[in-house]
Amino acid sequence: xxxxxxxxxxxxxxxxxxxxxxxxxxxxxxxxxxxxxxxxxxxxxxxxxxxxxxxxxxxxxxxxxxxxxxxxxxxxxxxxxxxxxxxxxxxxxxxxxxxxxxxxxxxxxxxxxxxxxxxxxxxxxxxxxxxxxxxxxxxxxxxxxxxxxxxxxxxxxxxxxxxxxxxxxxxxxxxxxxxxxxxxxxxxxxxxxxxxxxxxxxxxxxxxxxxxxxxxxxxxxxxxxxxxxxxxxxxxxxxxxxxxxxxxxxxxxxxxxxxxxxxxxxxxxxxxxxxxxxxxxxxxxxxxxxxxxxxxxxxxxxxxxxxxxxxxxxxxxxxxxxxxxxxxxxxxxxxxxxxxxxxxxxxxxxxxxxxxxxxxxxx
Amino acid sequence: xxxxxxxxxxxxxxxxxxxxxxxxxxxxxxxxxxxxxxxxxxxxxxxxxxxxx
Numbered sequence: 001x002x003x004x005x006x007x008x009x010x011x012x013x014x015x016x017x018x019x020x021x022x023x024x025x026x027x028x029x030x031x032x033x034x035x036x037x038x039x040x041x042x043x044x045x046x047x048x049x050x051x052x053x054x055x056x057x058x059x060x061x062x063x064x065x066x067x068x069x070x071x072x073x074x075x076x077x078x079x080x081x082x083x084x085x086x087x088x089x090x091x092x093x094x095x096x097x098x099x100x101x102x103x104x105x106x107x108x109x110x111x112x113x114x115x116x117x118x119x120x121x122x123x124x125x126x127x128x129x130x131x132x133x134x135x136x137x138x139x140x141x142x143x144x145x146x147x148x149x150x151x152x153x154x155x156x157x158x159x160x161x162x163x164x165x166x167x168x169x170x171x172x173x174x175x176x177x178x179x180x181x182x183x184x185x186x187x188x189x190x191x192x193x194x195x196x197x198x199x200x201x202x203x204x205x206x207x208x209x210x211x212x213x214x215x216x217x218x219x220x221x222x223x224x225x226x227x228x229x230x231x232x233x234x235x236x237x238x239x240x241x242x243x244x245x246x247x248x249x250x251x252x253x254x255x256x257x258x259x260x261x262x263x264x265x266x267x268x269x270x271x272x273x274x275x276x277x278x279x280x281x282x283x284x285x286x287x288x289x290x291x292x293x294x295x296x297x298x299x300x301x302x303x304x305x306x307x308x309x310x311x312x313x314x315x316x317x318x319x320x321x322x323x324x325x326x327x328x329x330x331x332x333x334x335x336x337x338x339x340x341x342x343x344x345x346x347x348x349x350x351x352x353x354x355x356x357x358x359x360x361x362x363x
Numbered sequence: 364x365x366x367x368x369x370x371x372x373x374x375x376x377x378x379x380x381x382x383x384x385x386x387x388x389x390x391x392x393x394x395x396x397x398x399x400x401x402x403x404x405x406x407x408x409x410x411x412x413x414x415x416x
Contacts, residue, residue: 063386070390250383257379267386275393279401349412 011265021269024331025064027338028270029277032072034284034341035223035238035297041126041216042334043270045308049327052263059256060266061216066249067267068274069219072242075282081239083190083232087247089197090204094248097208102255104213119312122214126305129220133298140291175231195230203229204244211248219245220301234290277338284341287348296337303333 010018028042043064047057076082108114183196203225211218223241226232232240256262307329314322373381 063382066383067386067390070387071394074391074394253383253386254376254379257382258375260375260378262382264382264385268389271386271389271393275390275397279394279397283401346412349409 011268012263013265013269018265018269021266022273025068025270025273026277027273027334029068029072029274029279030281030284030338030341031277031297031334032068032219032242032274033075033278033281034288034290034293035281041122041214041220041304042330044216045304045311045330046327047266049311049323049330052266053261055256055259055261056263056266059253059259059261060263062249062252062256063262063264063267064249064270064274065216065219065245066253067271068278069242069245069249071271071275072278072282073239073246075279076239076242079235079239079282081235082243083236083240084243085187086189086195086200086226086230086232086236086240087243089187089200090207090244091247093201093204093206094208094211094244095251097205097210098212098248098251098255099208100205101209101212101214104209116312118214119308123305123309123312125210125214125221126301126308129224130298130301130305132224133294133301135298137291137295137298140294172228172231174228178229179231189230189232189236191233191236193231199230207244208248211252218248235285238285280345281341284345287352288341288344289348292344293337293340296340300333300337303329307333 013021024043024046031042043061044057047060048054052060073082105114105118108117178199179193179195181196182194183198185197186194187197187200188194203222207218207222207225210216210221219241222244223237226241226244227234227237230237253262307326310322310329311326314320314326
């Protein structure tokens with residue numbers, strides 16, 4: 001009896017590994033809820049490093065992306081931050097892009113260079129987006145130094161509602177430039193801004209291509225693409241990106257589900273953690289000034305890029321120690337950024353809701 | 364456990380749809396369940412954070 005209890009499995013996983021996935025899912029969920037991205041580019045490499053076959057890692061990751069995006073979309077829906085029209089307009093592009101991306105991978109596989117090309121693409125893409133986020137965060141810090149000294153824009157006023165009008169109205173200059181080219185048909189988005197259907201389809205197709213090519217949900221490309229290319233508010237970009245993740249996750253899960261490689265035990269454990277993490281991460285957006293943690297997220301992407309690169313090196317050089325280093329870097333950087341979000345969230349709650357005598361914002 | 368373990372003998376498409384359906388049901392259950400937990404203990408947690416105790 002005791003022996004059977006000790007070997008009890010949860011959906012095919014031992015209790016320890018199930019718990020590990022719950023904890024890992026929690027971190028991923030915090031990123032998903034807070035930034036609208038950060039799921040599969042952590043999950044897939046982690047599963048690969050843990051020794052799961054690539055189809056199981058990618059398929060389970062896509063199913064997890066679907067589930068966690070569904071949860072976060074419900075949360076952002078409640079906050080009115082999802083532009084469903086924009087998401088629906090992107091769907092066709094996403095689906096076509098995923099199909100093209102997967103065909104590209106199979107073509108490279110025939111040539112025997114798929115692993116090398118995908119690995120290098122992963123490293124470059126994560127590094128590029130990491131640099132973009134880090135530079136954006138550093139530029140914002142410089143702007144704040146030049147501004148009038150009010151360091152608390154975007155922090156809530158104590159009622160739980162975000163005072164983020166200035167942040168929401170801020171559409172990047174590059175997006176305004178792209179919007180100025182009125183190529184018909186022009187579509188009116190939920191926030192009243194206008195974008196060409198070609199731009200929207202191009203973003204959807206491009207993100208789908210990356211998803212299909214790299215076997216990821218694509219949120220780390222989709223959210224910046226919506227924000228910087230289509231030009232929505234940051235909150236709408238986050239919410240709509242999650243909705244896009246739901247769609248691409250469903251398409252990917254169906255594709256891999258047909259091959260019978262999705263491990264429901266892994267997906268369930270990750271979801272149990274990420275559902276809680278996404279709720280906390282999404283709630284934290286109402287308290288934490290995103291500028292406080294964006295730089296950490298940018299740096300995490302840079303470290304993740306290095307980790308994936310080291311993982312590739314490990315395979316080429318047949319040095320398992322590099323695999324461990326890659327895993328530690330990946331998990332360690334994610335843990336650090338997750339902790340920073342929770343820490344800043346706790347500080348912001350104390351500032352905005354604290355008892356008299358505690359630190360008051362702007363005073 | 365995979366889709367094949369759930370619905371042995373069913374077509375691959377049905378197995379894939381079953382997996383997606385289960386994941387969606389799990390997602391909804393977790394969203395609702397954690398939502399209830401948040402409503403119940405959320406204010407107390409925020410108070411503890413705010414007061415530093």
